[in-house]
Amino acid sequence: MSIFDIIGPVMVGPSSSHTAGAVRIGLVARRLLDEDIRSAEILLYGSFLATGKGHGTQKALVAGLLGMKPDDYRIPDSIKIAEERGMAVSFGEAALKEAHPNTAQIKLVGVTGKELEVIGESLGGSRINIAQIDGIETNFSGDNPTLIVHNLDQPGHVSEVTSMLAHKSVNVAAMQLYRSSRGGRAVMVVECDQEIPADGLKWLERIEGVLKVTYLGKNEGDK
Amino acid sequence: MTYNSIQEILDICQNNKIPFWRVVLETDMRERAVCETESFETMRKMYRAMCEADSNYDKSLKSESGMTGGDGEKLHIYNMSGKNLCGEYVSLAMEKAVKMSESNACMRRIVAAPTAGACGVIPAVLLSYQELYHTEENKMVEAMFVSAGIGNVIAMNAYIAGASGGCQAEIGSASAMAAGALAYLEGGSNRQMANAMSFALKNMLGLVCDPVCGLVEVPCVKRNSAGAVNAIASAQLAMAGIESAIKPDDVIDAMRRIGNSMPSELKETGQGGLAATESAEKIRKAIEL
Ligand code: SF4
Numbered sequence: 034m035s036i037f038d039i040i041g042p043v044m045v046g047p048s049s050s051h052t053a054g055a056v057r058i059g060l061v062a063r064r065l066l067d068e069d070i071r072s073a074e075i076l077l078y079g080s081f082l083a084t085g086k087g088h089g090t091q092k093a094l095v096a097g098l099l100g101m102k103p104d105d106y107r108i109p110d111s112i113k114i115a116e117e118r119g120m121a122v123s124f125g126e127a128a129l130k131e132a133h134p135n136t137a138q139i140k141l142v143g144v145t146g147k148e149l150e151v152i153g154e155s156l157g158g159s160r161i162n163i164a165q166i167d168g169i170e171t172n173f174s175g176d177n178p179t180l181i182v183h184n185l186d187q188p189g190h191v192s193e194v195t196s197m198l199a200h201k202s203v204n205v206a207a208m209q210l211y212r213s214s215r216g217g218r219a220v221m222v223v224e225c226d227q228e229i230p231a232d233g234l235k236w237l238e239r240i241e242g243v244l245k246v247t248y249l250g251k252n253e254g255d256k
Numbered sequence: 257m258t259y260n261s262i263q264e265i266l267d268i269c270q271n272n273k274i275p276f277w278r279v280v281l282e283t284d285m286r287e288r289a290v291c292e293t294e295s296f297e298t299m300r301k302m303y304r305a306m307c308e309a310d311s312n313y314d315k316s317l318k319s320e321s322g323m324t325g326g327d328g329e330k331l332h333i334y335n336m337s338g339k340n341l342c343g344e345y346v347s348l349a350m351e352k353a354v355k356m357s358e359s360n361a362c363m364r365r366i367v368a369a370p371t372a373g374a375c376g377v378i379p380a381v382l383l384s385y386q387e388l389y390h391t392e393e394n395k396m397v398e399a400m401f402v403s404a405g406i407g408n409v410i411a412m413n414a415y416i417a418g419a420s421g422g423c424q425a426e427i428g429s430a431s432a433m434a435a436g437a438l439a440y441l442e443g444g445s446n447r448q449m450a451n452a453m454s455f456a457l458k459n460m461l462g463l464v465c466d467p468v469c470g471l472v473e474v475p476c477v478k479r480n481s482a483g484a485v486n487a488i489a490s491a492q493l494a495m496a497g498i499e500s501a502i503k504p505d506d507v508i509d510a511m512r513r514i515g516n517s518m519p520s521e522l523k524e525t526g527q528g529g530l531a532a533t534e535s536a537e538k539i540r541k542a543i544e545l
Contacts, residue, residue, distance in 0.1 A: 036284050036296060039370045039407035039416070039433075040378075040400060043305045046360030047319070047472045049372045084470040084526070087321045087543075089363050109363040157417060159368075 044158060045108045050135055051081065051088035051163055051194050056108065058137055059097020061139055061163055061175040062151040068143040070120050073098050076127035079134035081155070094137055103159060108174045133164070166247075169220045170211050177206055177224040179230030183235060183245040186212045186219040193240055194221060218244065259282055260503040262450055269446050274442040276446050277398040280405035299404070300397045305354075309366045317362040317376055319321075321543045324473045325362060328355030345388055346488055350481040353380035357480040361473045370407045370416040371427055373472045375478030377430035378403055381438055381487050384524050390441035391441060392414050402440045403433035413505070418465030419524040421515030427476075427483040428460030428511065434487035439494050454500035454507045455490035461507075462469040462514055464522035466529025468536040469543065475530055 044053040054224075063070065074097070079092050096111035099118070101225065107114060115122050127138040141149045152165035163173050164182060173179050184190045191210065198205060204226040212219035212238035228250055238246045257272070259265045259279065266278045276526060315329035331351040334340055340347040356376035360366045366375040378400075386396050407416060408477045410429045435456035439449040460483070470475040475504030494500075502510070519526030 034282060034408065034411055035288060036401075036404035036408055037302070040299065040404045041369075043302070043365060043367050045365050046372050047362055047363065049368055052363070053368075053372070060515070075303060080470070087319070087469060087471040087473075089320060092363070099281050102366055105366050157419065241538065251479060 038158065042103060044103045044159065045093075045106065048088045049159045050155045050157050051085065051090050052093045052108075053103040053159035054095035054135065054161050055090045055137065056080070056097040056101060056103040056105075056158060057149075057161045058153030058155060058163075059094040059102065059139070060102065061097075061161065061249065062139045062141060062149070062153065063098050063100055064175070065151060065166065065181070065247050066141050066143050066147060066149045067247065068145055068147060069118075070098055070141050071144050072121040072123075072142045074123050074125065074140040076125045076138040076140075077139070078127040078129050078132050078136040079127070081135050081137055082126060084122075090137075091124055095141070098139070098141070127245075131161075136164070153228050166220065169213055169218065171220060171222050172209060173207075173224055178232075178251050179225070179249040180221075180223040180225065180229055181247040182221040182223075182243060182248070184219055184221070185242040185244065186214075186216050187242050190219070190240070190242060191221065194223065194237065197233050197236060198223070198225065198229065200232050201230055201233045203233075204231050258286070259405070259409065260412055260466070262406070262508070265405055266446050266450060272348070272436045274506045275398075276405065276440065276449060277401035280408070280415050280496035291314050291455060292416070295313065296397060297402050300393070301450070303382075303393070303397055303400050305365070306369075307383060309380055310352055310358060310383055311365060313359055313360075317358070317364070319361040319471075319473055320356075320363075321473060322355055323361075323468070323471070323476055323539065323543070326358075327378040327477065328352075342485075345384060346485055348384040349386065349484045349488060350381040350511055351479040352384055353377060353484040354477055356380065359475065361471075369403075370411065371418070371426050373418060373429035373476050373481065374426045374480060377427060377483040377487065378434045378437070378479075380480070380484035381434040382441075385438065385441055385451055389505040399437040399440050402449060403437040407433045409505075410457075410508055410511070413508050415515050417524075418467075421511065422523055423463040423465040423479060424457075424460045425515055426465065426478045428457055428463055431460055431483040431487045432457040433483065433485065435490040435494070438487060438491040442491060442495050444491070444495055448494045450504045451498065451500045452491040454504045455493050456487050457507045457511060458500070458502065459490065461472045461511060464518060464529050465524045466522055466531045467524065467526055468524030468531050469540050470496050470524065470531070471540070474536075474539070530531065
């Protein structure tokens with residue numbers, strides 16, 4: 034733990050888990066979609082649902098979806114700003130079972146029609162975990178450059194990804210593999226120490242059997 | 257050179273003939289692989305963010321629940337009336353603690369120290385001190401390193417979140433961090449800083465986390481002022497040369513054990529203590545969140 038986890042972060046209150054963590058979940062979801070959002074359906078669970086209103090959890094999630102960081106003073110006005118930018122937002126209850134007490138399920142449609150569903154958990158402090166992408170289990174924080182590859186569950190895809198990374202001199206910090214069923218759809222989540230160059234990502238997208246390549250770069254872009 | 261306890265910090269100070277704050281700074285430099293300037297300037301940013309949050313207090317703000325807002329201004333008016341009970345420094349610290357904590361509840365930008373719930377304690381003690389005694393900013397930043405070091409040790413060996421260890425872990429830790437920093441500003445020895453920290457934490461042991469409706473508002477805002485006053489009282493005890501019979505690391509360990517035996521109703525769930533009173537029930541119905 035760094036001393037700036039003790040003194041810091043600079044954040045908009047009132048709660049590091051229900052506000053700052055919620056902003057970060059929204060922000061990671063937006064970066065995963067990688068384009069402006071046309072509509073967002075935000076479903077809350079557990080303590081997010083029970084005490085979210087008083088903690089500004091909804092506003093925080095929307096702020097993140099707009100690309101704001103946890104210290105952005107516009108967070109309290111995020112819902113109005115979303116309206117101004119033409120981003121449709123709706124809220125509801127998440128029908129999840131035995132999820133983490135601070136969970137948000139976010140369904141996004143981007144301006145080009147791209148769709149994404151993310152389940153994010155706020156773990157305390159302002160640390161978060163992305164627990165699901167498009168219905169498949171994952172586990173990552175978004176703190177490191179992260180590559181997410183959806184592919185058909187066939188032999189060879191893991192080595193294609195790792196050899197591309199080796200070729201680009203990118204070191205793997207953690208790697209996880211998930212699949213919906215044998216021979217079905219699989220997801221690879223690769224957390225890296227360095228940024229992955231854009232041409233490496235393009236190359237992956239062209240591989241047969243790779244359905245979707247999502248990349249979360251290090252810099253938390255603000256708009 | 258790395259520390260896991262207050263005693264280890266004190267030992268490094270003695271062996272290397274360097275001040276407490278420098279042990280914390282040099283450890284940060286190594287752990288994050290940054291140079292001295294970067295570490296020091298990051299802490300200065302935190303201090304300035306606290307100053308900015310303090311001066312941005314808006315007396316007209318109300319929290320979403322309607323439970324919080326305007327009390328910092330009441331304290332300010334009372335202090336200005338010349339009738340205040342507590343003397344200049346303590347009164348100002350209380351005012352700043354309540355203001356910062358209200359700003360947090362009203363979705364303003366604050367610095368978590370160590371948490372958002374306890375964000376008023378350290379700036380209350382430090383900013384008021386600088387305002388009254390015109391201390392150089394560099395010295396204030398050094399004091400911030402002292403408090404960060406204390407908080408770090410507490411986080412390593414016990415808790416800093418109400419949900420994990422009750423309010424003793426949150427306001428209690430903030431108060432201990434502020435007390436050590438204040439003893440430093442007053443020219444206290446390392447031992448006096450450790451004593452100030454010990455007194456502050458001892459005085460807060462057993463404090464439960466029982467926020468009404470689970471929101472960081474009642475009793476949190478006023479507890480920030482109590483944490484600030486307790487920090488000043490504890491530094492005063494230490495500067496007078498009084499010794500803590502219980503060593504700092506033992507106090508931290510006691511806090512951890514007490515936190516472990518606290519039932520979950522008293523750890524931020526909004527189910528026990530003040531949150532389970534008739535008054536709280538009325539508030540809950542009235543705000544219908
Ligand atoms: S009562 Fe709980 S939420 Fe409130 S300040 Fe204390 S620890 Fe934080």
